[in-house]
Amino acid sequence: MRRVLGEDDRGVGLAALVRDGERATPPVRWAWDDTNRWYPDLLDAGVRVERAHDLRLAHAILRRSPLTAHTPFARAPAGPWDALEPEPAGPPPLVPGAHPAALGLFDLGLIELGDAAGGRRAGRADLDPHTEDAAQDAALADATAPGRLRFLLAAESAGALVAAELHHTGLPWRADVHEAILTERLGPRPAPGQRPERLEALAVRIREALDAPPTLNPDSHPSLLKAMQYAGVGTKSLSKWELADVDHPVVAPLLEYKSLSRLLTANGWNWLDTWVRDGRFRSEYVVGGVVTGRWSSVGGGALQLPKQVRRAVVADPGWTLVVADVAQLEPRVLAAMSGDEAMAAAGRGGDMYAGIVASGAVATRELAKVGMLGAMYGGTTGASAQVLPSLARAFPRAIALVEDAARAGERGEVVATWLGRGSPRPGESWAQAQAGAYAADPSAGPGASGRAAADAAARARSVTRSWGRFTRNFVVQGTAAEWALAWLASARRRLWALGECDDAPSAGDGVFARRPHLAFFLHDEVVVHTPAAWADDVARELREAAAEAGRLLFGDAPVEFPLTVATVASYADAK
Incomplete structure (x- = not known):
């Protein structure tokens, strides 16, 4: 059952309402305008949500997906839901010694703080979540591949829950x-x-x-x-x-x-x-903050923690960190998307680049890595360009997929990830470059007009190739982000199912005080803060979650997503 929450539901009884819904079988799936507008207050009240539908995130996907491009939902003029900005998961960080009035330095310009119902933020009364929810359902029903899009929306919304919980629990920091x-x-x-x-x-x-x-x-x-x-x-x-x-x-x-x-x-x-309080680093993750679907962060640089400061990430007494990352995620995703069985076979046993060498496609692991990265990112010079023909012969379906995406981008077309997230269309500079090339006279001869025509044509080719490189990578990086969302969602569910460790010292207040929980996420890597006694159980669940994510996205495709898992007291010791 899905329950749409609107402004009338915001008030002192919200936590009790959601708590009762979570006790239902199955739990209610809550639909709301923005997870960060609702979930942080619920977490503070000791209420964890199992499932949600984030209308803001879903709106953005459905408006841009090629799978819904023909629907009235996607073809409608831009409206207030298109202009909706993501909410921060919490108040601005406190700047030591700063007067509260000076905190405008960290004002995200999203929405004013405080509301009459006692929640974090107000506004948005003009947005009707019930109408939006119904419009999204209609768009999904009319989509070309509704099953894929429904999965994507569920994964994106689950990611929003994870991001709010990461901010709530924070990363242990000494x-x-x-x-x-x-x-x-x-x-x-x-x-x-x-x-x-x-x-x-x-x-x-x-x-x-x-x-x-x-x-x-x-x-x-x-x-x-x-x-x-x-x-x-x-x-x-x-x-x-x-x-x-x-x-x-x-x-x-x-x-x-x-x-x-x-x-x-x-x-x-x-x-x-600024960013570390009470032994925790809490950054603002922005789900879908990158056009490919990857996350970004606001303040604190959560997605760029250098190795030299990771020594400060230390588990609480009686707890430990389980760090897991998937090896060569994007090439594995490419193998699964394309159905390239030879490339999938190269990834069995752990190191896909070593497997590519063993297949005879290239001579060294470094060439395999450089060549695959060039294929996915559009490397046209140096070693990547030299080995690309060999890779194309060894893995024709995989290379053809990215080449087709590049040609589509060069034509100005939209490409899509595996689950249907659409790429943006090329911007005004692309259109101007094409128009300039068409307007120029290629037969003007060696004079100024001829040079202008040649310059216009060269610029058009450069801009065209650049956008092709973007779409080439979009389909792979975006699908890798979808796999990561599925991994996070599965890991979140599995970690919660492990229950509470009664013997563990409390790691703060709230529902995660004695439970293993996700504490950090970086594209293809997660850090779990867990009672030390449960480290092996957590490692097992993370591996099973990775396998489940592969099955959910790619069915019985013979592609493995092996994890490197380390149990450490400090994040710096994981690699």
């Missing part, structure tokens, strides 16, 4: 360990407005190597590049790859300065003070 890492790498915490000791020492070395004045600021790229040109360094950028080929005393301190500066900016003391 502030003292993080402080020690920063002190070890950068020196003691500096006074406000000052460089850390190690960076200041490197800045002095950079100035000395360039014979530059004390006023040179290494953080100012224009000033630094100008000083390097005056010193005859012979580099046109500050790229690590270009600097590596330069023989000059400034290179070593500059590369070290850039590395330490990234640490300070991305995960320094300000980050620690």
Whole structure:
């Protein structure tokens, strides 16, 4: 049974209403405008939701999918549901020492805080969830492949539940360990407005190597590049790859300065003070935040935690971390989508790239990796281009699938993932480039008109190929994101079914205090925070969830999705 929740349901009785619905057999599937508008308050009240339908996320998919392009739902003019922005899962982080009025720095511009019913946010009274739910059902009924789309909407909505729970539980984070890492790498915490000791020492070395004045600021790229040109360094950028080929005393301190500066900016003391509270790092995940369906994050850089700070991710006493990631997810997804049995066979036994070498397609594992990445991302030069013909002969169906997607993109067509998420259409620059090429006179001769025609044609070819590279990868990366959503949904259900560990120390308040739970997600990797005694059970369930995700998407396709699983006290020890 599905129950649509609207503004009339927001109030003091919401938690009791949902709790009763969760006790039904089967539990109610709740339909609401945005999971983050409803679920965080329920979690705070001790209520976990088994199933939901996120109308905002579903609306975006149904409006853009080629499987519903012919329906009135997809063909209707843009409306308020199209303009709906994702809600944050919680209030803005507190900036130490900042007055509350200064928190506009973190204002997402999504919707105002507070509402009369006591929930997190108000507004959206003009959006009728009942009407939207009925319109989505009608679009699904008229879709070309409704089963695939229904699965995609269920997986996307399950992902929204996971994202809210990840924010609610947070990732265990030892502030003292993080402080020690920063002190070890950068020196003691500096006074406000000052460089850390190690960076200041490197800045002095950079100035000395360039014979530059004390006023040179290494953080100012224009000033630094100008000083390097005056010193005859012979580099046109500050790229690590270009600097590596330069023989000059400034290179070593500059590369070290850039590395330490990234640490300070991305995960320094300000980050620690802002994002870590009560032993937890809570970031805002944005489900479907990338056009392919991959997640993004708002603030805190959850999807870019560098290895040098992962030592601070430490399980609570009596608990441990189970870290699992799938090997070569995108090539495996490509093999399953295309039905390429030879490529599927190469992936059996664990390392697909080693299997490609064993098949005789290429000579080394590195060539196999470079070649497959080139095939999926459109590599047209170097080693990837050289081995692509060999890969096409060995795995014709897989390579044909991405080549067909690239040609469709070059024609300006929409392509779709396995479950039906549609790619965006090329933008105005693509259309202008094509129009410019058509308007130019290719027979104008060697003069200015001829050069203009040649330039217009070259630009059109470049833009066309670029969009083809995007659609080539869209179908694979988007389907990999769908597999990951199915994996998350299965893992979430299985971990909950393990129940509570009565012997475990409490890991906070709420429904997950003594239960293993997802704590972190990164595209093809998850971290579970679990009572230590249950680590083996968690590892088993994660592996079974991966196998289930493969079956749900691809049926009996002979493609394996093997996991690398590690049980560790600190995230840094997982790899």
